[in-house]
Amino acid sequence: MKAIFTTFNEAHYDAILAILEKTNIKGFTNWEQVRGRGSINGEPHYGSHAWPTMNSSILIFAPDADVADLRKRLLDLDSQFPALGLRVFTWTVDE
Amino acid sequence: MSLYSSAVKNPISTALIFVAIAILGIFAFTKLPIDLYPHIESNSIMVMTSYAGASASDIESNVTKPIENTLNSVSYLKHITSQSKENISVVTCEFKYGRDIDVATNDIRDKLEMVKSSLPDAAGNPVIFKFSSDDIPIIILSVTADESMPGLYKLLDDKVVNTLARTPGVGSVSIMGVPKREIKVYCDPYKLDAYNIPIESIASIIGTENLNMPAGSIDIGSNNYSLRVQKEFGSAQEIENIVVGSYGGRTVYLRDVAKVIDGMEERSQESYINGKKGGMIIIQKQTGANSVEIARQVEKMLPQIENTLPSDVKLGEIVNTSDNIVRTIGSLKETIFITLVLVMLVVFVFLGRWRATLIIVTTIPVSLLASMAYLFATGNTLNIISMSSLSIAIGMVVDDAIVVLENVTTHIERGSSPKQAAVDASNEFALSVVASTLRVLAVFLPLTMISGLSGIMFRQLGWMVSIIMVVSLLCALALTPMMCSQMLRLKNKKTKMHEVLFTPIDKGLNALNRGYAKLLNWAVHHRRQVVFIATGIFVGVLGICGPFMKSEFFPQQDNARISVKVELPVGTRQEITRDFALKLQQRFAKLEPEIEKSSVSEGTADSDNLFASLQSNGSNIINFNIRLCSVEKRKRGLTELSDILRNELALYPQIRKSQVIAGGQQGGMGGQQGVEIDIYGYDFDATDAAAQEVVKQFKSFKGVQQVLISRDAYTPEYRVNLDREKVAINGLNTATVSQYLRNRINGATASEFREEGDEYDIRVRYAPEFRQSIEDIENITVYNSQGKGIKIRELGKVEEAMTPPTIERKDRQRFISVTAALPKGMASSDLLNGIQQKLNKVHFPSGISWQVGGTYEDQKDMYSDLFTLLLLIVLLVFIVMAAQFESLTYPFVIMMAIPFAFVGVVIGLVLSGTPMSVMAMIGVIMLIGIVVKNGIVLVDYTNLQRERGMGITQAVVTAGHSRLRPVLMTTLTTVLGMIPLAIGTGEGSEMWRGMGLTVAWGLSVSTVITLVLVPTVYAIFAGNGIKHQRKKDKKRIKALEIATAAVTVSEKSLKIKI
DSSP states (O other): EEEEEEEEEGGGGGHHHHHHHHHOOOOOEEEEEEOOHHHSSOOBBBBBBSSSOOOOEEEEEEEEHHHHHHHHHHHHHHOOOOOEEEEEEEEOOOO | OHHHHHHHHOOHHHHHHHHHHHHHHHHHHHOOOBBBSOOOOOOOEEEEETTTTTTHHHHHHIIIIIHHHTTSSSSSSSEEEEEETEEEEEEEEETTTOOOOOHHHHHHHHHHHHHTTSTTSOOOOOOEEEEOGSSOOSEEEEOSTTGGGGGGGHHHHEEEIIITTTSSSSSEEEEEEEEEEEEEEEEOOHHOOOOOOOHHHHHHHHHHHSEEEEEEEEEEETEEEEEEEEESSSHHHHHHTTTEEETTTEEEHHHEEEEEEEEEEEOOEEEEEEEEEEEEEEEEOTTTHHHHHHHHHHHHHHHHHHHSSSOOOOEEEEEEHHHHHHHHHHHHHHHHHHHHHHHHHHHHHHHHOHHHHHHHHHHHHEEEEEEHHHHTTTTTBHHHHHHHHHHHHHHHHHHHHHHHHHHHHHHHHHHHHHHHHHHHHHHHHHHHHHHHHHHHHHHHHHGOOOOOOHHHHHHHHHHHHHHHHHHHIIIIIIIIHHHHHHOSSSSSOOOOHHHHHHHHHHHHHHHHHHHHHHHHHHHHHHHHHHHHHHHHHHHHHHHHHHGGGOOOOOOOOSSSEEEEEEEETTTTOOOHHHHHHHHHHHHHHHHOEEEEEEEEEEEETTTTHHHHHSSSOOEEEEEEEEOOOOGGGGOHHHHHHHHHHHHHTTTTTTTTTEEEEEEESSSSSTSSSSSEEEOOOOOOOHHHHHHHHHHHHHHTTTEEEEEOOOOSSOOOEEEEEHHHHHHHHHTTHEEEEEHHHHHHOOOOOEEEEEETTTEEEEEEEOOOOGSSSSHHHTEEEEOTTTEEEEEEEHHEEEEEEEOOOOOOEETEEEEEEEEEEOOOOOOHHHHOOOOHHHHHHHOEEEETTEETTTTTHHHHHHHHHHHHHHHHHHHHHHHHHHOOOTHHHHHHHHHHHHHHHHHHHHHHHHHHHHHHHHHHHHHHHHHHHHHHHHHHHHHHHHHHHHHHOOHHHHHHHHHHHHHHHHHHHHHHHHHHHHHHHHOOOOOOHHHHHHHHHHHHHHHHHHHOOOOOHHHHHHHHHHHHHHHHHHHHHHHHHHHHHHHHHHHHHHHHHHHHHH
């Protein structure tokens, strides 16, 4: 069992839900409107006057076998719209 | 859930809600009546009191003064003026605009109850009379006829007047200039004397003979019959055969002493239309009815009516006030349409995408139509004010939508789906869009709260623009995001056509952008110079152009109408007046081929024709009503044509007084502009002399031709001066003698001759040849109670005398007004300032004072109202901006644009030679809200760049570089929206030209200057702020160092102690 944490520009939300649907992953937790800044070329998402955009994050728990596909799809999405920003982190967890 | 996200999620409901708003608006638009101005209720009430036999000064002291003193305490009274002339006193109370006239009438009625007891016993009851603009005729028809002339009155009365009067909304229809039929009984005084029959007994015999009387009913056998005496005259000849008395045992018939003529009344008004004899039909509307609607109905009925008339009777229009209204509103509609197209083009050129353009442009009709629903719901009309509001708003409603759309595009380009982008983008800019709408509301909502005339005029403008702006905000936050989510696409394929069309535009704009960035870079490095140059421009322009600024109240509107009043010496016979009138009519037609129809009337009006008798009339007075061809068809303007007529009239020495009124009405909105000087003083001779002096001063101005004094000169008349003793000795009294005189000269109405349901007066009097000289009057026989005839000459003398003029008072002081009409090319401020300077140098005798009168006071009130409003609006706009930026410095920096808007206004008005008018002033007020917009965009974006970590100079330049396009776009939409107003030449365009000019010039000049000045001043303030902060920091550091040092010292000392 792996935990996948993805944080992204809120515009990606619908697309990510679609990916979860496609990969048949059911368990996740979502936080809307979170603030943050990426470590690589990260444009801040503060919801402020200067940086008005906001992020969303999703914590997904999935069997090890499904993780690679999910990661690939998410990273594809990111490369499709580099200006929005999306990061994925995974780690092993006990059920 | 926020407005925009629910709008994006429910596109169908959102679209349909806005469609519903639009449909409601279209429905309202088709139902809205048209008018020239918002409804202005009359603010004057007249009180008329008759006091038979009293002279002007008796009336003044016994009737006018007590009434004035009592009415003076009525609340909201602005002025009280009065006219005291022989037999009648007229007191006019003028109230402040906006006062409910019904309440005022009640107040006056209450006060009059109090004063009644102190009026002379013989004085009649004071009558209250409200005269409003509704009483001005809306249509005057001309009637020409050849063979039908003798029976024309009856024909018109039956076929035209009755039919037209049935039209809903028509108040009264009266015939002017067509003589009425009258049965004239012309007596020979010598024969009457010989038979010893007075006119009175002839009149009473005619009255008693002309009778139908029911006598009851009788039963004969089984039937019941009614019994009648039916002896009404069947024809005029029948009258000749009645028995009027007997003399020496022989019967005297009427034909023995008099002629009976079935003809036209003797003294009547005559009219000539384009030199042809005819008449006029005057149509007045009911209070509150819509003139355009009535005119439309009347026009529809005219051909039908004409079919029922004999073929030689022709009807035409001389005056149709609705023509001007329809054409004015029409040209305004055209202007709005052009504005709409221009704004669409600007949006298309700047955005370069038709989908985006469509999204933006949709907000225009939706918001504008919503305001139509407001007009309809509040019972207002489509008029100059409400239509100009639309024109003003078009350029502004798109702004919010553009801001939202631009941001949605940015989001889509970054990779968001259109739906998500629409929500996120709207979310980011919702606050600033609301703030910018609030700022516009800060300008226009206060307009709805002002009182007085300006309140009546501009309340609608305030409400309209406010409503339009609020609806446009709703559009920007619901309709625009929804349409963006549905219509915008990420991959926008550019067609070849698009490239050909937009590459040069793009290149041009980019070059402009680079140039601007360079300029800005220079400016922020030369801050002092920039401020110095800007101040120089401000002071220089105001210093050089300021003195050339002119001002006026409302521009004179060219409504293609001129009215002329010519007075010949009192006592001129009607025939001579008629010949002169016709000669003038010909001359006018020759001088001005622009004249389409000119109608002239002269003569004494029938007393039962209310409209005609309210106008000045008499055998020596000529009234012209001239209709010119429409503005587009002629080169010469109304003022110029009026000046030509004035010059022509000045050539005739026999004219005692003449007045040419351009536009047919004086003062007020759109009427002829002039300057009025009121001279106060009790003494007639002294005030007359002062008035002459003022006339002389007025005439010393070049071009001033028509100067009128309100007080008439003494007019000659004949008076029968009866010797009371002789009258008494002969067993008579003054009342009887005057009655006898009247019956012989004016005639006694004996009875009515009835024919086909109509009644005609039977008037008994002396034949005309027996009332032509003083001797004829002296020879009139008066009979006393013993039946003895006495000649007037035995009772007194007939003398020639002079009647003193009407005594006019204003605010309970005697006064005369001297009015000069403005010639072409002169603004009212030119003449007003000039005459004030000249009159200040003139030494008037003590007890005489003068004041500027007329519409000047209204003008002053309105300008002071608007100035107060201007200050209030500046403050409100400041507050809104301060709240938006949470700073007091930035709003101040942004407001730097306002003085330069004034610079633009001054340049625009002076260059185009347009005087500052109330409409232009409204333009200036609007500018305050509009010009700060560019500053806000610049400052906001500069702040953003600084928050993102840039230095001041870099932030300023970057912000300028990236915001130039939106600034230019929003400015261009507003300026281009105003240009059709500013350069319009259609009918009525004089009214809104000033407003268009001020906004277009003010905004253009201020934009050019603020684009450089605001960033520079921003840099200065921000720089100072940083310096200040650094100083503060240094101080704090120093204080900290000192404190640390002190702590160290004390620690050391502590250690030493230990």
